[in-house]
Amino acid sequence: MRKYAIGLDYGTNSCRSLFVNLETGVEVASHVYNYPSGQMGVIVDPRDPNVARQSPADYRAGLIEIVVQGVAKAKAADPAFSPELVVGIGVDTTGSTPMPVDRAGVPLALRPEFNGNPGAQAWLWKDHTSHAEAAEITALAGKMRPQYLAKCGGTYSSEWFWSKVLHCKRVAPEVFEAAFSFVELCDWIPALLTGVEDPLALKRGVCAAGHKALYAQSWGGLPDKEFLGALDPALAALRDRLYSTACTADVPAGELCATWAKTLGLREGVAVAVGAFDAHMGAVGAGCCAGKLAKILGTSTCDLMVAKSGQPLADIPGVCGIVDGSVIAGYYGIEAGQSAVGDIFLWFVNNLVPESFGASPGAKFGALDDAAAKLKPGESGLLALDWNNGNRCVLTDVRLSGLVLGQTLHTSAPELYRALVEATAFGARMIIDRVRAYGVPVEEVITCGGLAVKSPFLMQVYADILGMPMAVAASDQTCALGAALFGAVAAGAFADIEQAQKKICRIRERVYQPIPENVAVYGELFALYRQLHDGFGTAAWNGNMGNVMKALIAIRERQR
């Protein structure tokens, strides 16, 4: 009998469903719902660019539409499909995107008395209003609990759970008072589907807990009350209303409840997996496994790796997060990334490329790709640092900036474009070299995201600089595909995620293989990149340049 699973993927501006045939791996249908609230689904504040909230009502309305419409499309596309054949549902979302909920698990935003109160909405991952609280948490942890910082790259972020909750307490005390608990979006959707109303009963995912809420089994779950109480006694009290264990996403959160089964037109009792973040499930959908790094190549990048757990894994300095089970159960999930990749190319094309290369940004990209592909490594004499948006890994320093050197009076735009692409690949290599040095094997890269498909030139440069094959995931929707796989495993359709990946995940035919002579030249260029990286990125000593970028930023801030 055929089986299908549904992946539900909640992004920043929309959510989507993906219906997957578990025998063939065919993605039979998909439906997208654009959030109606705010600006493209994001509730902003014209007076404060840091504000980014979302409406739980959008999530709920989207849930109905993407499944109901998806079922209709699946029926149309695949005569063998029937809603009865759906065995599992998996959910991935952005994060950390916590919501205050009441004792019955209802988001406060859905209660009339909090209508229009931004503190009661979901606090979207890219909300940066709590930067002061993040600094406070980092400072306190540095003093009281340095082990907390060691697993998250040394700095607690304003994008993360505790910063947001503490900021909510300060700026919207009426919301905090009314909140029985706070629930991540990735945990709330499965709770909704399974009809688990009690916030104390709903299953929490280890991905959000570990990467964003400082949860780890090794120190007994969430941060201890002494630490939380030092931030605010109310946080220590909240700890009892959160959770003490968190689950991997192959575990069922429960079964589809009668109410939602009817609403969605699915069978009651379908397995619903515990939720996780989009990047993590996307890595699974791309085929990430031990030795295969999944790289999501977009405006920034997210690199996900796994390493067999069981034996302790050392903290890896400068790597954003290491959480046992956050990608695949039985493996440490290791998350790294670069703060700007596609964004650097877009900046260059939008600001520094004449129209002679094309009338639109897309045409310019095409012309630059073609011209840059004709150059040999090192031929331009250029070398760049990929720090236009700071450095997330391995320096974890936002007060850094871009650098290009080697310009002559003949340097062309395609040469500079190639140098910027190379810089991002060198940055990628820094991350891989670092995790390898700490015993994490990386033998191949599987990419997904627009750039991987659009630019064969870029993929070849990456293969040559990383010295590894670069594959491209076959699916255009690896996040939703990964979510579907977790739904399938939770339903027992596969023994585990690895088996599901073997059956379902595909790469595209063209795998970019490193070209030995290019690898050799890039080896020389990488040594020079490292010299710039360490010289400008680390503390000043003797003749090095560690002060230069910071001094310029300090002057810039004073002068603006």
Next chain:
Amino acid sequence: MRKYAIGLDYGTNSCRSLFVNLETGVEVASHVYNYPSGQMGVIVDPRDPNVARQSPADYRAGLIEIVVQGVAKAKAADPAFSPELVVGIGVDTTGSTPMPVDRAGVPLALRPEFNGNPGAQAWLWKDHTSHAEAAEITALAGKMRPQYLAKCGGTYSSEWFWSKVLHCKRVAPEVFEAAFSFVELCDWIPALLTGVEDPLALKRGVCAAGHKALYAQSWGGLPDKEFLGALDPALAALRDRLYSTACTADVPAGELCATWAKTLGLREGVAVAVGAFDAHMGAVGAGCCAGKLAKILGTSTCDLMVAKSGQPLADIPGVCGIVDGSVIAGYYGIEAGQSAVGDIFLWFVNNLVPESFGASPGAKFGALDDAAAKLKPGESGLLALDWNNGNRCVLTDVRLSGLVLGQTLHTSAPELYRALVEATAFGARMIIDRVRAYGVPVEEVITCGGLAVKSPFLMQVYADILGMPMAVAASDQTCALGAALFGAVAAGAFADIEQAQKKICRIRERVYQPIPENVAVYGELFALYRQLHDGFGTAAWNGNMGNVMKALIAIRERQR
């Protein structure tokens, strides 16, 4: 009785006359003659981009046209003008631009048997065919006569006299054999006008001799025979057919001979001054004197300073040339410069500025100037090195390249443009700091050249970075004006050049004064520029970057 002087200025593509009223300083007439030969006057070789020759016939034809037409224009413009009132003629030319001449002083190029022989033409300043000979001379001097290099910045150039003569001997031996002597263009025009045919009798200028032919009184004139013989015995033999003394340009080369007086329509006996190079006479025309640096701001820059002679002046490391009397008699002439200034801006505009800033390069420059002028120092967070064409002063190293750092995802083209302008001003400050450290006073800068007039924004940045007033010479033709002043002094119309300058040289009304708060910020930025300058421009030690640009150039050359 009114008096007039004529300045004759021989440039790369044309020559021009300037008729100056010595009472009022008014420039009453000017006439330009475009050389008819080759490409815009330059005889090139499609197979060798290093070749750049000129035709002495062009110089001669131009001489007649610019004076005869100038006289006619002067009569038309100034009713009081009469050719009888011209008292002196001065000559400036490009250089080193030597010509092989026969025993009668006739350029071999004008003899039928050498018709079409490029070796017999004038070897224009920018002819680079003799780069191997230049390296040979530098190497030999380093071993045998290090004092020769100390006065010319450490490297003997392929643009200079001995490199060209030695290369002529090797590639055109028939020309070298037939040449009784070699004469610089700046010496040949005065010889022609004064009817001095014997190469041994014609007066040679100390400007060309000192800056290009290693002439110095301190070591007995031209390089000694042992040194020249080590290069080629024929050069040692040639030494006797050159000159043993060289004169400053306020000295008369002689009087206008009857033949040329008739040809030009001037009075026989008019004083003709010894010739010198265009930049040096241009500095005089701009008003260069002790404490006032003359800066010719063009595609590259030439900085000329003078320092009272009489007491010995130490060699200034990294400064191109120091020659007693090369600018003004009684002063050391100190020549420095930057290998690319306007060229860097032109490169940026031609390669990296979208058409949204303007449809033409000129429109783009205007828009960039306007936008960049609105920025405050340091506001962009950018810092650049001005080495896109290497560094002429004070590092004297062509194997360096450009650098820009501080880019974010918001960095704009006007911000980068401003950073490049600032970089050239920081480079200018490096030169001034260096000569000051060796006791040469610099209190004000007088600029000439297109950029000084076109870009008030650039002038203000220079004033703020140099911390000095920046004046702009009133004359658009400072070279020809300077030449006219030397003609006037040779004629006895003024006691000396300083008196002539006081009477004639003017600056424009707008003098750019440093703005104290900008000076302060630029002081901080200059410290960072120096850190990059020394880190990337000097030999590698500890953490510095002295190897990076050279390694990239080596890879580039290998890969091309």
